[in-house]
Amino acid sequence: MTSDAQRLAARISDATLAFQDVLTIYLGERLGLYDDLERNGPSTSAQLASRTGTHERYVREWLEQQACAGILGCAEPGAPAGERRFFLTTASAEVLTDRDSLLWSAARPRSLVALAQKLPMLREAFRSGRGITDGMEDARTAQGDLGRAAFLRQLATEWLPAVPDVDARLRAEPPARVLDVGCGSGWASIALARGYPLARVDGLDLDPAAVEDARANARTHGVEDRVAFHACDAAAPELREGYDLVIAFEAIHDMPRPVEALAAMRRLASPSGTVLVVEMKVGESFALPPPPNDRLNYGWSVLTCLSSSMCGEEPAGTGTLLRRGTLESYARRAGFSAIEDAGVPHEGWTFWRLLG
Ligand SMILES: C[S@@+](CC[C@H](N)C(=O)[O-])C[C@H]1O[C@@H](n2cnc3c(N)ncnc32)[C@H](O)[C@@H]1O
Known part of the structure; x- marks a missing residue:
C-alpha cells in the first residue's frame, strides 16, 4: 500500500x-x-x-x-x-x-527561469503587500516567442473568423482600424496586419522594451507600413478614437487599474466597433477539484501575474484567474452594459465581447 x-x-x-x-x-x-x-x-x-x-x-x-x-x-x-x-x-x-x-x-523554460529570478523580490512582496514592476528580459521575450506561431497561424484564420461580424469588418473597405492593448512583442498586431491586408493596426504597451521588440518584429515581417507601436499606459493612451476593433490579449488581468483601461478601450472604439478581452479560460469560481486550467493558472498567478496587478495605489490585485464575474464587474464600472463569450474555439483562452 x-x-x-x-x-x-x-x-x-x-x-x-x-x-x-x-x-x-x-x-x-x-x-x-x-x-x-x-x-x-x-x-x-x-x-x-x-x-x-x-x-x-x-x-x-x-x-x-x-x-x-x-x-x-x-x-x-x-x-x-x-x-x-x-x-x-x-x-x-x-x-x-x-x-x-x-x-x-524551447522558450517555455525561459519563462520559468524568469520566475525563479524574481523569487527574492516575490518573497519581499509577500511580506510588504506591494507589487513588482521590474520586467525580466527572459519573461518578456518568452511571452512573445511562445505566442508567435499561434498568433501568426491561427488569429486571422481560425480565431477571428469565429466572430463573423468582426472578421467581415476587418476584410472590408474602408480599411479597418484595430488597437491591440498590452501588445507585448507585437505578434497579435503583426498577425492582424498580415491576415487582414487592408487593416491598419496600432499596438500599445506600458513596457518600452516590449514596444522596441514589437517594432523590430514588424519590420522583419514586412508590415511596418500598416502597424504602429506606442509605449504608453492602456488607461491613458493618446490615440485617436474610432477603432473598429479594440482587443487585449492576456493583458487586463496584469493591470493594477483594469477598470480605467477598459474605460479607455470603450472610449477608443467607434460606435459600431467591437471590444474583445481575451483572458485565460478558467472556472467561474474557486472549486475543488479545480476546473481544467485553474491549477496551471494559479501557478502563473502566484509566481508572476498577481504581483504585476498589485503595483501602485489601490491596485485591483486581479491575478491570472480573471473570472467571468470579476470581468463583468470591471466592465460595468468601465461603462459597458454586459459581457458575453464570443464563442471562439480555443483551449486556453476565452474571447469576451464587451457590450454597450
Ligand atoms: C501577459 S503580457 C501579454 C502580451 C501580449 N498581448 C501577448 O499576448 O503576447 C501582458 C502585457 O500587458 C502589458 N501591460 C501591463 N499593464 C499595462 C498597462 N497599464 N498599459 C499597457 N500595457 C500594460 C505588459 O507590459 C505586457 O506586455
Whole structure:
C-alpha cells in the first residue's frame, strides 16, 4: 500500500527531474546548442562546443544529461566519451528548434527561469503587500516567442473568423482600424496586419522594451507600413478614437487599474466597433477539484501575474484567474452594459465581447 505521504514524496521527486529538464533545456536554448545540432546534425561534444563558443567539458556533461533525459539521441553510447555523437530526434527538432510549429516549446523554460529570478523580490512582496514592476528580459521575450506561431497561424484564420461580424469588418473597405492593448512583442498586431491586408493596426504597451521588440518584429515581417507601436499606459493612451476593433490579449488581468483601461478601450472604439478581452479560460469560481486550467493558472498567478496587478495605489490585485464575474464587474464600472463569450474555439483562452 502506498500512503498519501509516499505519493507526495514521489511527486516531488518527479518534479525535481522535471525541473532539471526545464533548467537544462534553458541552457540548450540560450546557448544555441539545439539550433546548432539542427543545422549540423549528429555531433561530438568537441564539435558542438567549438561551433557554439562553449567549453567542451560542460557541453559533454550537458549532452550526456540530455540523452539520459530522452531529449537528445546518442548514436554510439558505448564509444569513448569524446567520440559519442549526439543528435536531435525528429520530435525534439520540432519542439526545440522549429519556431513556426505550434508545438515549439524551447522558450517555455525561459519563462520559468524568469520566475525563479524574481523569487527574492516575490518573497519581499509577500511580506510588504506591494507589487513588482521590474520586467525580466527572459519573461518578456518568452511571452512573445511562445505566442508567435499561434498568433501568426491561427488569429486571422481560425480565431477571428469565429466572430463573423468582426472578421467581415476587418476584410472590408474602408480599411479597418484595430488597437491591440498590452501588445507585448507585437505578434497579435503583426498577425492582424498580415491576415487582414487592408487593416491598419496600432499596438500599445506600458513596457518600452516590449514596444522596441514589437517594432523590430514588424519590420522583419514586412508590415511596418500598416502597424504602429506606442509605449504608453492602456488607461491613458493618446490615440485617436474610432477603432473598429479594440482587443487585449492576456493583458487586463496584469493591470493594477483594469477598470480605467477598459474605460479607455470603450472610449477608443467607434460606435459600431467591437471590444474583445481575451483572458485565460478558467472556472467561474474557486472549486475543488479545480476546473481544467485553474491549477496551471494559479501557478502563473502566484509566481508572476498577481504581483504585476498589485503595483501602485489601490491596485485591483486581479491575478491570472480573471473570472467571468470579476470581468463583468470591471466592465460595468468601465461603462459597458454586459459581457458575453464570443464563442471562439480555443483551449486556453476565452474571447469576451464587451457590450454597450
Ligand atoms: C501577459 S503580457 C501579454 C502580451 C501580449 N498581448 C501577448 O499576448 O503576447 C501582458 C502585457 O500587458 C502589458 N501591460 C501591463 N499593464 C499595462 C498597462 N497599464 N498599459 C499597457 N500595457 C500594460 C505588459 O507590459 C505586457 O506586455
